Amino acid sequence: MLTTKDIKLLTSVLATKEDVREIKTDVKDLRDTIEKLVTAMDKLAGAIDDLRLEYAAIKTQLDRHERWIQEIAKKTGVNLKI
Numbered sequence: 001m002l003t004t005k006d007i008k009l010l011t012s013v014l015a016t017k018e019d020v021r022e023i024k025t026d027v028k029d030l031r032d033t034i035e036k037l038v039t040a041m042d043k044l045a046g047a048i049d050d051l052r053l054e055y056a057a058i059k060t061q062l063d064r065h066e067r068w069i070q071e072i073a074k075k076t077g078v079n080l081k082i
Contacts, residue, residue: 073080
């Protein structure tokens with residue numbers, strides 16, 4: 001059988017309803033923060049992917065222009081020095 005002393009000891013160690021409410025609130029706040037962080041990271045990942053695609057397109061265009069310049073130089077007899 002539990003004595004009053006045992007009950008007082010248990011209540012000092014165990015979480016109260018208020019403690020559980022605080023933990024629930026903290027967990028909800030943490031979830032909200034994580035959700036915002038994930039959303040921000042998704043946007044950042046999308047922007048990086050867009051930049052990667054744009055870089056690839058620019059590189060392709062630059063390579064094409066380089067070929068054209070080389071071809072024009074060859075046909076006109078211009079010696080290009082690198």
